Amino acid sequence: MFAPDLLKSRSVLITGGGTGLGKAMGRRFLELGAELMICGRREAVLAATAQEFEAAFGRPVRIHRVDLRHAEAVDALMDMAFRDRPLDILVNNAAANFVARTETLSNRAVDTILGITLHGTVYATLAAGRRWIAAGNAGTVLSILTGAAFHGSPYAVPSAMAKAGVLAMTRSLAVEWGPKRIRLVAISPGNFPTPGASERLVPDDVRPGEYGTNNPLGRPGQPEELGDLAAFLVSDHAAYINGEAVIIDGGRWLKGAGTFSALERLSEEQWARMRERGRGERE
Ligand code: HXC
Numbered sequence: 001m002f003a004p005d006l007l008k009s010r011s012v013l014i015t016g017g018g019t020g021l022g023k024a025m026g027r028r029f030l031e032l033g034a035e036l037m038i039c040g041r042r043e044a045v046l047a048a049t050a051q052e053f054e055a056a057f058g059r060p061v062r063i064h065r066v067d068l069r070h071a072e073a074v075d076a077l078m079d080m081a082f083r084d085r086p087l088d089i090l091v092n093n094a095a096a097n098f099v100a101r102t103e104t105l106s107n108r109a110v111d112t113i114l115g116i117t118l119h120g121t122v123y124a125t126l127a128a129g130r131r132w133i134a135a136g137n138a139g140t141v142l143s144i145l146t147g148a149a150f151h152g153s154p155y156a157v158p159s160a161m162a163k164a165g166v167l168a169m170t171r172s173l174a175v176e177w178g179p180k181r182i183r184l185v186a187i188s189p190g191n192f193p194t195p196g197a198s199e200r201l202v203p204d205d206v207r208p209g210e211y212g213t214n215n216p217l218g219r220p221g222q223p224e225e226l227g228d229l230a231a232f233l234v235s236d237h238a239a240y241i242n243g244e245a246v247i248i249d250g251g252r253w254l255k256g257a258g259t260f261s262a263l264e265r266l267s268e269e270q271w272a273r274m275r276e277r278g279r280g281e282r283e
Pocket of ligand 1: 095096097098099100104105106107108109110112116146148153156159160196197
């Protein structure tokens with residue numbers, strides 16, 4: 001499936017593609033033949049990533065500085081993305097998040113998270129979609145969610161709200177734009193540690209190696225695993241997948257919801273006692 005020409009000559013734009021999971025997806029797409037453009041707020045970060053990729057793959061990587069909170073700036077970004085040829089694939093990866101007690105958030109803090117994660121994603125999707133529809137071109141939009149889109153998240157409420165909105169956008173436009181050959185899909189990653197997220201979102205007293213292990217597989221996700229799923233979903237192999245959000249979390253969500261999930265720590269002795277209790281009173 002992951003033949004080296006899987007994404008050959010596909011034009012891809014990844015928002016927030018200079019660092020973290022956006023960068024990991026960009027690397028995988030380049031390995032599979034894509035033409036890559038990345039955007040973000042910090043030009044130096046984008047330039048360093050582009051240089052690294054160009055050295056590794058010998059192909060140009062375009063960069064564009066943008067703050068997704070501003071719709072006009074996003075429109076200018078799309079002008080660049082469609083300048084030489086139509087964009088094929090948009091990856092909505094950029095997001096912002098604070099971990100905080102919700103009642104302490106200022107209105108501006110809420111606006112910041114919603115502005116980047118929800119509004120920025122919608123601006124980018126509409127700007128690409130309008131261009132695809134006007135030209136009669138096909139397109140694919142892949143948006144990155146989190147489990148919070150489905151089950152919410154204490155201490156990250158604006159982020160959860162924004163991601164839930166992106167999920168609703170994915171499902172809604174999958175139906176509205178499907179007839180126009182525009183496909184929308186999403187990925188909901190569990191714990192994939194990146195330097196940025198670990199630094200800002202993981203409390204100090206979480207021991208190294210412990211973060212991301214609260215799932216049945218007992219380990220965090222590898223960026224390459226996310227890259228493979230993203231490559232599959234934007235490729236023609238997934239041409240009939242539309243409006244779907246794929247969870248890649250090692251089963252974390254299911255474990256968190258299960259009544260008996262915490263019983264994994266029971267000893268043999270405790271299990272024996274449970275068995276006796278479960279048998280109840282006998283004649
Ligand atoms: C509470 C905070 C805060 C914090 C900032 N603010 N940090 N409030 N807790 N930790 C408030 C500020 O006081 C200010 O409000 C307002 O938010 C805007 O802050 P600025 O610093 O001016 O904003 P800005 O420079 O635009 O940068 C904000 C940012 C930045 C974009 C979020 O922190 C950033 O670049 N983060 C990296 C991107 C990121 O977050 N990636 C992680 C995505 S992970 P006042 O009222 O004081 O002016 C992810 C996983 C989701 O999405 C998991 C969900 C469960």
